[in-house]
Amino acid sequence: MTASTGRGLLHLAAAVDQPDTYEADPYLTLTRLAERGALDFVTLGDSFGRPGPDALAVLSRVAPATARIGLVPTVTTTHTEPFHVQAAVATLDWVSRGRAGWRPEVSATEEEARLFGRRAAAPAAELWGEAGEVADVATRLWDSWEDDAEIRDVATGRFIDREKLHYVDFQGATFSVRGPSIVPRPPQGHPVTVVDTTQQHAYDVAARHADVALVNAAGPAQAAAVRAGLRRRAAEYGRDPDALRVLAALRIDLGGGEHAAVPGHGGGGPLPSDLGPLYRGGPVDLADLVTAWHRAGAVDGFHLTPVVPRRDLERLVNGTVPLLQHRGLFRTFYPGSTFREHLGLARPANQYAALAGDLS
Amino acid sequence: MTSTAKQPKPRGRRQLNKHIHLAAHFPGVNNTTVWTDPRSRSQIDFASFEHLARTAERGLFDFFFLAEGLRLREHKGRVHDLDVVGRPESLTVLNALAAVTERLGLAATVNATFNEPYETARRFATLDHLSGGRAAWNVVTSSDAFTGENFRRGGYLDRADRYTRAAEFVATARELWDSWTPEGQPRPFAHTGQHFDIEGEFTLPRSPQGHPVVIQAGDSPEGREFAASAADVIFTRHGTPEAGRAFYADVKGRLAKYGRTAGDLKIMPGVTVVLGDTAAEAQERAAGIRRQQVSPQNALLTLEQIWGVDLSSYDPDGPLPDIDPVVDSGLSQGRTKRGDPRAVAEQWRALSRAKGLSIRQTVIETTTRQSFIGTPQAVAAELDEFVQSDAADGFILVPHLTPSGLDEFVDQVVPLLQERGAYRTEYTGTTLRSHLGLKEPVPPAREEGLTA
Ligand SMILES: Cc1cc2nc3c(=O)[nH]c(=O)nc-3n(C[C@H](O)[C@H](O)[C@H](O)COP(=O)(O)O)c2cc1C
Numbered sequence: 001m002t003a004s005t006g007r008g009l010l011h012l013a014a015a016v017d018q019p020d021t022y023e024a025d026p027y028l029t030l031t032r033l034a035e036r037g038a039l040d041f042v043t044l045g046d047s048f049g050r051p052g053p054d055a056l057a058v059l060s061r062v063a064p065a066t067a068r069i070g071l072v073p074t075v076t077t078t079h080t081e082p083f084h085v086q087a088a089v090a091t092l093d094w095v096s097r098g099r100a101g102w103r104p105e106v107s108a109t110e111e112e113a114r115l116f117g118r119r120a121a122a123p124a125a126e127l128w129g130e131a132g133e134v135a136d137v138a139t140r141l142w143d144s145w146e147d148d149a150e151i152r153d154v155a156t157g158r159f160i161d162r163e164k165l166h167y168v169d170f171q172g173a174t175f176s177v178r179g180p181s182i183v184p185r186p187p188q189g190h191p192v193t194v195v196d197t198t199q200q201h202a203y204d205v206a207a208r209h210a211d212v213a214l215v216n217a218a219g220p221a222q223a224a225a226v227r228a229g230l231r232r233r234a235a236e237y238g239r240d241p242d243a244l245r246v247l248a249a250l251r252i253d254l255g256g257g258e259h260a261a262v263p264g265h266g267g268g269g270p271l272p273s274d275l276g277p278l279y280r281g282g283p284v285d286l287a288d289l290v291t292a293w294h295r296a297g298a299v300d301g302f303h304l305t306p307v308v309p310r311r312d313l314e315r316l317v318n319g320t321v322p323l324l325q326h327r328g329l330f331r332t333f334y335p336g337s338t339f340r341e342h343l344g345l346a347r348p349a350n351q352y353a354a355l356a357g358d359l360s
Numbered sequence: 361m362t363s364t365a366k367q368p369k370p371r372g373r374r375q376l377n378k379h380i381h382l383a384a385h386f387p388g389v390n391n392t393t394v395w396t397d398p399r400s401r402s403q404i405d406f407a408s409f410e411h412l413a414r415t416a417e418r419g420l421f422d423f424f425f426l427a428e429g430l431r432l433r434e435h436k437g438r439v440h441d442l443d444v445v446g447r448p449e450s451l452t453v454l455n456a457l458a459a460v461t462e463r464l465g466l467a468a469t470v471n472a473t474f475n476e477p478y479e480t481a482r483r484f485a486t487l488d489h490l491s492g493g494r495a496a497w498n499v500v501t502s503s504d505a506f507t508g509e510n511f512r513r514g515g516y517l518d519r520a521d522r523y524t525r526a527a528e529f530v531a532t533a534r535e536l537w538d539s540w541t542p543e544g545q546p547r548p549f550a551h552t553g554q555h556f557d558i559e560g561e562f563t564l565p566r567s568p569q570g571h572p573v574v575i576q577a578g579d580s581p582e583g584r585e586f587a588a589s590a591a592d593v594i595f596t597r598h599g600t601p602e603a604g605r606a607f608y609a610d611v612k613g614r615l616a617k618y619g620r621t622a623g624d625l626k627i628m629p630g631v632t633v634v635l636g637d638t639a640a641e642a643q644e645r646a647a648g649i650r651r652q653q654v655s656p657q658n659a660l661l662t663l664e665q666i667w668g669v670d671l672s673s674y675d676p677d678g679p680l681p682d683i684d685p686v687v688d689s690g691l692s693q694g695r696t697k698r699g700d701p702r703a704v705a706e707q708w709r710a711l712s713r714a715k716g717l718s719i720r721q722t723v724i725e726t727t728t729r730q731s732f733i734g735t736p737q738a739v740a741a742e743l744d745e746f747v748q749s750d751a752a753d754g755f756i757l758v759p760h761l762t763p764s765g766l767d768e769f770v771d772q773v774v775p776l777l778q779e780r781g782a783y784r785t786e787y788t789g790t791t792l793r794s795h796l797g798l799k800e801p802v803p804p805a806r807e808e809g810l811t812a
Contacts, residue, residue: 022489022564024458048478051546051563054486060455061490064406080479083430083510084449091448095406095456115478117558145446154396157657162441165432178509180432180439184404184446 009344010294010329011212011245011301013072014316016042018309022053024061030313031062034069037317038331040342041070043103043194043303048076048112056088056102063096070339072101072194077134078127079107079116083177086138093186098338101192101212104131105199128201133172135193135209140168142190143350144180166352188340189347197230198249198276207233207244211345214249216276219269220298223248227299245300245343248293253280253307254315278307283319287327290320294329380747380782381626381754381796382774383423383467384416387762389433392632393444394652394760401762403444406456411763413457416464419770420784422795423465423496423573424457425595425756426450430474431507433694435661436670440692442658444762451483458491465792467496467575472526473503474511477556481533484572485564493568493791498575498595501526501583506693523582525555530574530590536562537571538804569793570801588614591625592798595756599629599731604751626753626796631731633757635768639734646733649760650724659720662727665692666701666708676720680705680712740776747782 016030027044034042046055055073063071071092075085085102093100106127107113113121149164168179195206196214206213207230215230217223231241250270269289270277279286293299306312324330336342386409387393394400402408413424428450433440450468457466466487470480480497488495501522508514517525532551539549539562550559576583576591587594588611598607604627612622634649636642654662656676663681664671668689671681685701712722732739746752759765777783789795 022486023492024490048482048563051561053489053564054483056452057455057483057486057490060452061458064410064456064459079476081474081511081513084475087449088452091452094404094448095409095453097406111560115558115560116476117556118476150446152395157655158441159395159444160439160441160446162439165439175512176509176514177511178431182429182432182446183448 008300009331010290010324011040011247011343012037012290012321012324012330013041013043013070013212013247013301013303014039014313015045015303015305016309016313017045017052017305020051024058026310027058028062028065030309031059031066031069031071033310033313033317035066037321038325038334039069039317039321040301041072041099041101041192041194041339043072044074046074046076047105048079048107048115049109056092059100060092060095063092063099066096066099068099068334068337068342070099070101070192070342071096072103072192074103074105076105076107077131078122079112079118082134082137082172082175083141083181085134086141087181087183089138089191090142090181090183090186093188093191094183098187098340100186100188101194101339103194103196104135104205105196106131124199125201128199128205130172130174131202132205132209133170133175135205137168137170137172137177138193139190139209139348140170140351141177141179141181142185143352144168145183145185146350146353147185147189149184164353185350188338189350192339192343192345196249197226203230204233206230208237208239210244211340211343212245212247214247214303215299217248217298218272218277220293220296223293223298224296243345245345247301247303248299249276249303249305251276251278251305251307252286252312252316253278254283254286254312254319255308256281283315284323286316287320287323290324291327291329378747378753378782379784379797380743380777381628382416382419382421382783383425383465383628383754383756384412384419384421384766385425385427385630385756385758386412387444387759387765388427389429389443389445389447391443391653391658392758392760393762394649395444395762396652396655397761399761399764401764403447403762406453408763409448409453409457410460412759412766413461413464415763415766415770417461419766419774420787421464422754423467423494423792424454424461425467425498426453426469427498428469428471428500429694430471430502431510431694433692434506435664435692440661440694442655442661451487454495455487455490458487458494461494463494463787463790463795465494465496465573465795466491467498467573469498469500469577471503472499472501472529473517473522474507474513475529477529477532477551478536478558478560478562480529481536482563484533485537485562485567488567488569488572489564493793495567495569496573496575496593496792498577499526499530499591500577504694519580519582523578523586527586527590528553528555532556532558534571534801537566538801540565542566542803566803569791570803573792573796573798584611585614587611588620588625589618592793592796593626593628596627596629599631601746601749601751604629604746605749608750608752623797624799626798628754628756629731629752630756630758632760633732633739633769633773634730635734635736635739635772637735639738642733642735642738646730649730653760654720654724654727656720659723662723663719666704668701674719677718680709680719680722736772736776740773740780740782743773744777744780744782 044055059071108124146164195210227246454466575593576587577595634646668686
């Protein structure tokens with residue numbers, strides 16, 4: 001379990017995004033590489049607004065060819081159907097045998113709205129409110145089947161105990177869903193919800209719904225403050241703050257030899273860039289940065305986006321990770337099989353089963 | 361000698377050279393699927409999908425097929441509990457199956473009413489890229505307020521609107537699939553029509569098949585017309601030789617007015633097969649499966665679907681009800697209707713009286729007879745004859761057991777079809793289009809405008 005100081009398990013994740021890549025193999029190569037480094041999970045971004053394949057599809061394609069690593073596609077919630085979104089994420093959990101996550105995102109541009117022609121573009125703040133509702137209805141639909149709903153009772157001829165299936169009757173501001181889901185409860189109960197708070201307006205959704213929050217920070221002190229703030233907000237929403245993992249988002253450019261280009265850059269902290277904090281230097285100093293932040297209890301881990309996908313991920317896995325392992329900070333193998341187990345997060349109780357228990 | 365010479369030359373198989381196409385249907389959420397059998401495994405675990413897909417690929421099948429239902433079926437206002445229920449989302453499963461198969465086509469059923477063209481076209485194009493050209497889309501149009509309760513869109517479309525929407529949906533998807541230049545540059549599209557008014561850029565280059573294969577499953581005149589104009593394959597229920605030939609002639613006859621030829625649209629009925637070492641053993645096994653499919657509870661339920669009223673006080677081993685059915689009672693939701701209930705009830709009562717059958721026996725007798733029952737040799741010959749006589753171009757095989765239900769067929773019947781020269785002995789192409797012998801859609805010329 002992660003202690004509240006953040007000095008528990010270190011969690012590492014990497015982005016496997018690659019420009020102009022539509023076939024499976026390059027994604028498979030990077031994910032396998034990340035899995036060789038025993039990383040917690042990989043992410044793959046997605047947007048209707050720029051070229052690229054459907055991210056959830058790509059990671060489904062990758063799932064049977066990998067064994068342990070968590071798989072987190074971006075899934076947009078603005079122009080999609082919440083019912084389809086939850087079914088697809090639940091299915092990713094089934095085909096990966098408990099390794100699915102999802103990173104909700106919104107589509108706020110006029111261009112994206114015109115691709116669908118169903119609703120006008122809306123402000124991101126409003127759309128993140130809706131994304132929160134989608135996250136909410138998703139967990140309800142995942143719970144709409146209790147784990148032991150399938151009974152195969154030959155004597156009564158019943159395949160399921162329908163008392164263990166539940167309507168969700170969700171009424172949101174912009175949509176409603178009756179339920180139950182068409183997909184039985186996924187192996188993890190709830191696939192892992194990753195919210196990128198570096199997106200404006202996503203902060204509250206993270207505090208309320210995220211299992212993993214990605215944050216921007218220039219140094220360990222700032223990171224610690226952001227983490228504390230998120231945990232506080234999560235507690236205000238009635239959540240256990242220890243059930244939230246906060247990872248610093250960091251772009252990494254490991255092209256410059258063994259050590260940092262700027263002396264002290266690694267240990268001192270990343271440089272600001274247009275796309276968020278950037279570490280530029282070698283794998284050794286990156287290990288120092290990770291170590292320093294982790295020892296300071298600033299964050300629960302890092303989400304790393306390689307600037308040059310293959311090169312930087314290779315250096316991370318071959319250079320930085322072994323050092324962290326050697327220092328006893330990072331796992332050398334996966335003791336668990338599900339993504340939640342990597343994160344040290346419990347399998348959630350079913351909200352409807354709990355309800356039924358209270359009544360009896 | 362002379363008399364034989366006067367006869368027309370026998371229609372030699374190898375000269376006809378019509379190759380059978382085969383597809384594997386993952387067992388569905390209805391009582392064709394037997395879950396009580398000790399060999400029955402999970403409907404959900406990926407291992408089950410992998411098993412059937414690998415079996416199909418071992419049998420050199422054209423494609424693997426997944427159905428879809430967007431709301432759990434209900435009976436008497438409650439979730440129906442007697443049949444297998446619950447399944448993973450199709451496209452996600454197929455993307456995963458692309459990792460464990462190499463040549464097999466991968467077909468997903470995706471509704472045109474509760475989806476939007478941009479997202480659907482993108483998901484199929486992605487599958488086509490990730491599978492190296494093996495994607496197929498079964499465009500269904502089921503649309504009712506009951507299913508709509510799970511969606512933003514909600515509501516209901518009547519049949520005419522369903523098919524105009526589906527036709528425009530597919531046409532729009534094709535515009536998106538065609539939108540990038542052959543050199544791999546995105547090019548803007550714009551579509552304005554009755555149902556969709558959209559514009560922008562697609563996020564994927566042209567996929568390996570150009571357009572994923574389009575399948576249609578629906579039987580009304582509107583459905584047939586839609587298939588004739590836009591589909592590559594029809595998944596039909598007409599699985600008997602007579603009905604098959606009539607359907608085949610009807611649908612192929614509609615092609616010319618769309619500038620298409622008979623080979624452009626493949627007719628594949630969904631069929632079931634039961635094998636045995638002797639004809640008698642096959643019949644016995646078939647009867648055993650039918651008894652498994654129609655449990656006492658299922659027999660009453662089937663009757664209630666027709667009668668439209670609660671019949672739980674009836675004995676499944678007793679006679680049929682004397683009362684008349686209530687039409688449109690709404691007792692059952694989310695399943696396809698069987699025709700005029702009063703006529704069906706009358707037929708069934710007559711049958712029961714004539715043969716002295718109980719409720720359960722009547723249901724077994726009327727609803728679940730398998731399409732092909734016999735020794736592997738007999739079944740292979742019948743399948744071949746079915747196709748050579750233009751009752752179909754191939755079959756979507758619906759096994760009753762998950763996931764091992766096609767093991768025997770692949771081991772025992774496929775080699776015989778190959779011996780007859782009626783079936784491929786290897787995959788000659790890499791794409792589903794090539795397996796089906798379908799033309800590659802021609803990309804629009806560079807200077808041609810993309811605006812519809
Ligand atoms: C063989 C067959 C398979 C079908 N499979 C599905 C399915 O998986 N999901 C679905 O929603 N509808 C399915 N349908 C329903 C059709 O898409 C269509 O909505 C229905 O047949 C009514 O259209 P029609 O009036 O043209 O017959 C199927 C229909 C047929 C004939």
